[in-house]
Amino acid sequence: MTMHYEKDADGIVTVTMDMTGPVNAMNAEFREDFGAVVDKLEAEEGLTGVVVASAKKVFFAGGDLNDLVAVTPDRLEEFMDGLVSTKGTMRRFEKLPVPTVAAINGAALGGGFELCLVCNHRIAWNHKSVQLGLPEVTLGLLPGGGGVVRLTKLLGFEKAAPYLLEGKRVAPVQALDAGMIHELVADKDNLVTKAKAWIKDNKDNPDAAVQPFDQKGYKIPGGGITSPKIVQAVTGATAMLTQKTRGLLPAPAKILDVAAQALRLDLDTALMVESRALAALTVTPEAKNMISTFFFGLNKVNGGASRPKDVPAQKTEKLGVLGAGMMGQGIAYVSAMAGIEVILKDISMEAAEKGKAYSEKLLDKRVERGRLTVEGRDEILARIKPTASDDDLAGCDLIIEAVFENIELKHKITAQLEGQLCEGGIWGSNTSTLPITQLAEGSGKPENFVGIHFFSPVDKMPLVEIIVGEKTSDVALAKAFDYTQQIKKTPIVVNDSLGFFTSRTFGTYLDEGVRLLSEGVHPVLVDNMGKGIGMPVGPLAVFDEVSMELSRKAQETWKEMGVVDKWGDGTIMRQVIDTMVVEHGRGGRHHGGGFYEYREDGSKAIWPPLFDLYYKSDVCLPESDIKDRLLFRQVIEALKCRETGVLRSDEDGNIGSIMGIGAPVWTGGLIQFVETYGYERFVARCRALEAAYGERFATPQIALDRAAEHAQQAA
Template structure:
């Protein structure tokens, strides 16, 4: 029966006195901790407490596709230092109400029908029992560290009291792990997994029927945190090593969220529950009011939404769905593309000049599909058809052709001409070139309007960004079809203009080039690598060059610098190409694949730095460490500004997302253009630092006229 109604919470009580509370925000597609929730949740609790004597238990669930989406990030991204007290008060208010729920005196069960991440899982933690449906979309966890904040609604406090300091930190809070239902059950984050959403409520009610008096473990007399308290003698070695492990995880890069999580966990474990909650709120509010948190939230949440909204489908054009794809090439990236298509349920043909190479690629794809078949999240709905072909015999009845050859312009065109004339005029023809101009490649196609670039990033199975390159004659219809195809492959897309290196390769080249300049100036290789990782790059430039391979990067470098038309070519001429050519010709070192590059390798594993680095430069140079970091950051950011001014990258969100997801620009900055926005004193401060770097190290750091004009007008990149 129903005897209570509220806009966001449905209320149903059965004959056994079990109340089913169904969250359903009428104004939004997902339930979030917005003003409506913060106002209405206390009213529901008031009613629960008023009718407690007639209630035997509570089931909390959702009518949305997700259980609860967590915090309203719109308020977080605009928060500054002055807002910290208000954020802290808001968090404490929410915690008071969650505490009312878990101390109601009646068993409370979370019936999790979809994703419960962040605040959604924190609500579930305040329940006494958690039941989840076995669906790939029903993931749980506390991923706030990836947004530059921490779980501020009791997440650190309750997970520590459930699992202990080490497990809470290493398995849940610091990595921000998202758990599938089975993984969550194995880890102890949920208590029961049911096969169908229809079984959730009945399973929750069964548990309530056998647990008439429920309290949280930490509210029972004699409870102790698993593994011990910070004051316990045996915990001293554990606490001593935690900062070192954190530094190993972050490589010394700016990581205020990780540092705050560690502090909140250890300090919170040393006090009672209520004080631990207050400590958590204080740390979380400080992060929310910080610039780095705003940067990360903008780049990981809001910028992708802006990009997706801007990629609207053409009017009167049906959605494009590929049924069969021809991948031309057999290099590792081509194999990754073939696997991505197969995982999307698309039939895949692989063509190579050597059929045996194509067969090997297909075998690798089939092996990968078999390995992932056991995972419901990776399993395809239908098994795709996989075939290997020679170039000349490759099928023409395909929806998409993706060329991914390790070859120069003439060779790529030669291969494409052997395929193009056999295709239907509506077939999408895409090149995975990372630097060659698409318009030049399209010149051999009698239907150049269907030709575009689709640049995948290696390793393809891990990097989910694709760069869509629009050639001179690429039609809007083609671009729209490519964006549909990218969505079919579950990829994030940015659309860029056609020029040598496009956007991501150009800014990557600038980063690597500055690292090579540092090397030639006599900066020790270890210092360059350490400066990059402490700046926040996921990989040092020398290790990255080893992974990419010297022949590939030398060729890309020549393609970028040999055709550029900017006025400052002389200032930005490539040092990468000359160094890599020397490494190959003089020292017979060409990267990881050949077991020798800037590092030494043993059975494919990176060992120590090659001791011959000194032969690249005999100069003994000492540069301020802060300059080492900022030379790489500023060089890449300035190249991104050039790309934006040249119209190569069309929007600021695409520049920021592309720089982070495509080539590893430090995420704490919010992206290559946001780095300039958020520098000390904004664009004015960024310009002053550019001028100082230019005086010390060369004109490549000079601010552009457009940048100066934007700063003078009090503008930002937005």
């Protein structure tokens, strides 16, 4: 038995969960042992109350995702039976004739919080390690252990919706304010004592043992489904959801439907509706993709799968940041936030101080919102030293160069300042495209040279792409990896190539958008189809943001390096850039406008001459082809990166494409997408696109090989 059962002299039973493995989880072991506990509680004489506690650091980790991933259509009935059985046991516990209390000593997310919800009273340790919530939607699922129904009935639709539809995780104080829990304790050792005290205090209160929604005359807070206000709220939520997900994510829509049903149905019927909805979601490709990447893949990446195993931890103490522009100032901010001393250097003190002012502005906002004290702000700012002096960099154990994408400039700076590093110090280049091996040619110690590619804006983007050059040592890689985690970012590791993985793959999205435009497709349709596959922004709009002028200069740099056509024919791209930038002065949003013109009120519209330049009213491509062209170009490039060793793992590719370039969430990443789309089907679609639109859609050999493997396994 993995649940310790102890009854005290007052008739209160404490059930302490201590399941096999590192965490308590809702798996077969839980179902068996919790069922036995409920049997015993129902038969217990002199029972006055029950406390549910945990012997683990995490109170309860939720459902076993290995079980969920393994569900296939032919096993759906078996899964449904298990789900109904588990919820039946939880309902029996909920209807015990004595008060029950959850003593929450650690994180209780998903199924863990659903277990708390079946208790009459919830007390949590007020500590940063404790998180509460129902994040299943972020994995393409819904809370299927009663979470949707119970939270809706307890809080009301409007208050419950954000926690269900957005998967919000909250600290104990926020959970208390929201009504998700009832009490806090400062010392976790007092949890069970406090829980027992509540039971004793309520021994004469018959309602203490009955859930609010099981009490006679109970009304849902805020109103039920017949309330005009709630009808309007549900209708509004439906419209907002459609706009946000574009119909590509089934889980939020299912959650909304179950929550609406919970407003009109009794608890037990609503729980059955919820079970059916979860069962339907488990077999969707979206859920398979999202679980694979956002749970298993992300855990593998953050767990250091790509980090050299035999290199000790490399903590960054003093960081030099060269260039106080948009990227450099962001790097300085996130590093100072992580407690690192930062030397922010630019060519003038004025420029360096302007870079530091960026951090001050962000920190002031945190103070205004009550997320940081004035003293805390001042302490963080004190870690950033703006300077124009080379000598201030002396003793840095890591220097990150973040200057303009020009190889000669980067070589010059490396040669000039590399000597300021401490013994064994590492030099990192923040570049989005330039090969690290060639950049390292300007270094006296290329083994200590590594690429560290940040994404803009640095303070918001969660990913860092670490690039390993031909001579980059394991120590340099480990240093970059550990620094990335030190500043609370997710690191992926790739091998050297022009554009690496993220820029190279993202470039195909821009290129295909430009090709569609040049073929005569309406520019609004091009961008709408980009958003239609789940990209955050259409290819033309995002090209304006990243700047066609910068792309033109980058291509000039590549040409000087002799690698302009190394990973694809960009002829049409160059032609369009020359037409827009050179002939018409349309370099992008920050250069006065590009494909779009930008108005003072913040709105934008297609630049009218664009229609004369490219639009052909007689061109009518199938929308399915436009969507697949925009998606498959990226998928094919990602597979090529994996095939040629630029990507070291599928997981790095999937996490990198989602967190770095905004690949559609429903795909689970550009490589994971093919797993559920089907390799044989993918090969067939590539061949059709290649026949219709050109060899850039030719199937990568790795996809052909995997298709053959899948066919062999099926046979």
